[in-house]
Amino acid sequence: MSSFDVVVIGSGPGGYVAAIRCAQLGFNTAIVEKYPTLGGTCLNVGCIPSKALLDSSHHYHDATSHFKEHGIDIAGEIKVNFEQMIARKQGVVDQNVTGIKYLMDKNKITVLEGIGSFEDATHIKITKADGASETVEAKYTIIATGSKPSSLPFIKIDKEKIITSTEALKLKEVPKHLIVIGGGVIGLELGQVYLRLGAQVSVVEYLDRIIPGMDAGLSKELTKVLKKQGMKFYTSHKVKSVERSGKGVQVHAENAKGETITLDGDYALVSVGRRPYTDGLNAEAAGVKITERGQVEVNDHLQTAASNIYAIGDVIKGAMLAHKAEEEGVFVAETIAGQKPHIDYNLIPGVVYTWPEVAAVGKTEEQLKEAGVEYKSGSFPFKALGRSRASMDTDGFVKILADAKTDEVLGIHMIGARTADLIAEAVTAMEFKASAEDISRMSHAHPTYAEAVKEAALAATDNRPIHI
Structure with a gap:
């Protein structure tokens, strides 16, 4: 042995x-x-x-x-x-x-x-x-x-038309209509892949917004951008059944008013967590x-x-x-x-690799409000950055939440180009207990997407961003 x-x-x-x-x-x-x-x-x-x-x-x-x-x-x-x-x-x-x-x-x-x-x-x-x-x-x-x-008790995953992320990564064709059940990270990422390739993509989400675990501002902005790209959303809809229908699938869902919708597609991606x-x-x-x-x-x-x-x-x-x-x-x-x-589990960042990317670390505004923490907020839009204009990646923003009294950064939330990489700066700053003013006084190379972090810190410190 x-x-x-x-x-x-x-x-x-x-x-x-x-x-x-x-x-x-x-x-x-x-x-x-x-x-x-x-x-x-x-x-x-x-x-x-x-x-x-x-x-x-x-x-x-x-x-x-x-x-x-x-x-x-x-x-x-x-x-x-x-x-x-x-x-x-x-x-x-x-x-x-x-x-x-x-x-x-x-x-x-x-x-x-x-x-x-x-x-x-x-x-x-x-x-x-x-x-x-x-x-x-x-x-x-x-x-x-x-x-x-994971799946829902009444859904039978057949791995052919009713699929999970595993099967979605090795399809033999681009779907004509992909119905994504669940508006979380995995469903949105794979949904955007096929949306870009020509599929109609419909997302059915039980809660009232997508990426529900992240700051509500990020959810709102990502919804707006993905809608602009052509993705359709059915939030506050409870899936009632998913079944094979001819060569495709049929999804029945019900909204808060009890009204039922029926979506017909050729694939249903069940993405309700793990x-x-x-x-x-x-x-x-x-x-x-x-x-x-x-x-x-x-x-x-x-x-x-x-x-x-x-x-x-x-x-x-x-x-x-x-x-x-x-x-x-x-x-x-x-x-x-x-x-x-x-x-420090509070400093484990979360990322959504759609484009624009979404990234966050620390507390959300909702969590701070629920805990009764007094905070201040500063935001800066990517559209005001020279680098973003040069690359045509102007969607999104950076938001910094800081303690109202001490100015210590409590959370940083961003959606935009390369935020999956930018979030490392936020983690580093928070690991060393940085204040919003600390970040605002750090030199950020110009022109870069990272300047949005500095500008958001300036906005959070005393509402004095330079470029807006």
Whole structure:
């Protein structure tokens, strides 16, 4: 029987980062993965492939909508080679998962392919696809089994016409009408991919706005921009049924007044969130508790009820974000090593990779109001930036929320070009307890999109932005 200091179950961003950090700290480490490729949902059927398609479709959209104004004339009709687009996406995925295998080899981490199942708190059975199995011994175990797409009880996912994000990433054709059930991050990103490629896209959302977990101002602006691009929204609509209809699908939904709408499309993308994945883990055998929501129960040290077993990422409480999982992977590895790491969950940024991009960190206005915190707000529109005018990316704004008395930044919310990258400045500033005035007095290169952050800070400090 093979023995290891640490066994990590799951090779997604949380799992493989945890394994690498454990190896760096001198632990004899193994990682268990049920699929032939490493990287989990994020690298195989999530973050990476969706961004590849977003970038490809963005290029096509620019070519058809903006190149002429930029003085770029292309002879002949611009066409989508969808087969090549999907192939390029897969190539990007392959490069990334190969890179993870290289990192495992580099750090001398043993890769065990199969389903990991606890026999007890220190023994894990690895069952391979052909039914063969082996048992390994682990002094410590890190559960990083991630999540799977959720559905609604009455919806039958057939993976052909009624699909999840996994199937949406490998369609054989551009839909004529894609009905997206759920106005969250995944549905909007994939919806915009196919919208750019010529599909009619309709989004049905139960709540009264899209991206409901983010600041209401971001939701309002993104709705306005996506509507301008041609996306249709049915907010405050409860889906009542989704069924196959001829060669397509039919979705029935009801609004708050009890009025019913019927949408006919050729695909329905069910994007109502994700659920923790613990299937086959046999957690109870190790003394690990699973909550009513299907999450692995952990304490503030991410330790389960079994003191030598930890859990990280989507399988525990909190936002289901790859970078959150990575931070938790490092946190647990260093905790096992006797160090004193720290994670500030308030400073884990959230991003929507539509165009314009949406990004946020810290508290929203709604949260501050609910908590009774006195705050001040400063905003600056991208349309007032020289850089935005030069690139024709003028949609969006940056908003900074600061404590009314101390001026400490409490939240930064942005929608616009490259905000997925700009949010790192916000996280850095808040990590060091910056005030709005601190940010306003930092030199920002000109012309850049980042100047919007400085200008918003000036607006929040004493309402004195320069360029508006």
